[in-house]
Amino acid sequence: MIFLIGVDHQIQHNVWDGNKAGREDLINYLINQSKLLKITLIAEEFSEQALGSGTQITAQEAAKILGIEHRLCDPDLKERITLNIKTSADRENIWLERIKDKLGSEMIFICGSDHVLSFESLLKKNKIGVKILKETF
Secondary structure (H helix, E strand, O other), X not given: OEEEEEEOHHHOEOOOHHHHHHHHHHHHHHHHHHHHHOOOEEEEOOOHHHOOOXXXXXHHHHHHHHOOEXXXXXXXXXXXXXXXXXXXXXXXHHHHHHHHHHOOOOEEEEXXXXXXXXXXXXXXXXXXXXXXXXXXX
């Protein structure tokens, strides 16, 4: 089962220090939900390229505390060009490809709030169990 959480991207990392409380709330929420739902993977719409020096990823911090896998699923700019990715739907298909090896596991997938319903639809279309935990965190 994939549990979706939609977020404001500002709480996904520590680049914008103005939302430290939001990041802490998300970490606590991820830890609590992961324990409750027996989550083994936290995946998200984020790429290696988006990481800057010293950037801390909120979900990665939660996964480290829990001792579970964390995975970045968004294609970087080079991949977007190589794979001819032009739309949000194209990106969402890549996310699905990057978590397919874990579909038998309980996982949380974090994405921008504007992707929650469309990603849910893609997962349902592919007959993958999905539940929205929060459309907007």
